[in-house]
Amino acid sequence: MSHIAHIQLDDANLPPPTPEIEQERRVAMFDLMEENSFILPQRDDRVVPPGPYNVALSIRDKRLVFVVMTEHGETAAEFHLSLSPFRQVVKDYFAICKSYFDAVKTAAPGQIETIDMARRGIHNEGARVLQERLEGKVEVDDATARRLFTLVCVLHFGG
Numbered sequence: 001m002s003h004i005a006h007i008q009l010d011d012a013n014l015p016p017p018t019p020e021i022e023q024e025r026r027v028a029m030f031d032l033m034e035e036n037s038f039i040l041p042q043r044d045d046r047v048v049p050p051g052p053y054n055v056a057l058s059i060r061d062k063r064l065v066f067v068v069m070t071e072h073g074e075t076a077a078e079f080h081l082s083l084s085p086f087r088q089v090v091k092d093y094f095a096i097c098k099s100y101f102d103a104v105k106t107a108a109p110g111q112i113e114t115i116d117m118a119r120r121g122i123h124n125e126g127a128r129v130l131q132e133r134l135e136g137k138v139e140v141d142d143a144t145a146r147r148l149f150t151l152v153c154v155l156h157f158g159g
Contacts, residue, residue: 002039002051004144005071007032009151010058020101021154028150036147039139040068040077049076057148059083059155066138079137083156086133089126090156096122123149 007029011017017025038055040048049070056067064086068077096119103112127145130152134140140148 002053003036004032004038004055005052006054007151008054008056009155010056011155014155017154020097024097024150025154028147028154032144032147032151036144037139037141038144041136041139043136049074057151057155064133064152064155068138077137079134081133085129086126086152086156089122089129090153093119093122093126093153126153 009025009029038051038053040051040053042048052071053076054069054071054073056065056069058065058067060080062083064081064083066077066079066081067075070076096115100112100115100119103115107115123146124142126149127142130149131140131142131145134145
């Protein structure tokens with residue numbers, strides 16, 4: 001099965017993340033490397049190099065950029081996505097995450113669970129938007145889309 005063998009975030013020009021954002025990033029990257037599905041579909045008459053792939057994820061000129069390379073360093077694909085469709089869901093996700101992190105410190109378990117359910121719902125929405133934007137470029141399963149959305153949020157945090 002095609003998958004991501006290595007992922008690199010280009011966050012060199014971003015402000016330092018908060019401890020919570022850094023933790024989200026570490027968990028998403030670990031989970032992504034443990035299990036993911038990343039399939040480049042056949043397009044036109046071009047040969048699609050088989051995976052596994054090395055993926056570089058960045059934000060350039062207000063666009064989300066995926067650079068996909070084979071393990072041998074050959075370019076397999078590159079695509080640029082507008083960030084506009086992500087703006088609201090990323091904003092909502094950061095707001096609910098802040099509420100969640102604040103609640104964990106002082107709220108009752110029932111309140112924390114309610115906020116966490118809302119957080120998961122917004123996260124699922126972000127993953128769905130990402131899958132829609134990737135349609136025709138790369139096929140990812142729901143879990144991979146969720147983990148990639150977390151990384152998009154990490155990049156968006158500084159952008």
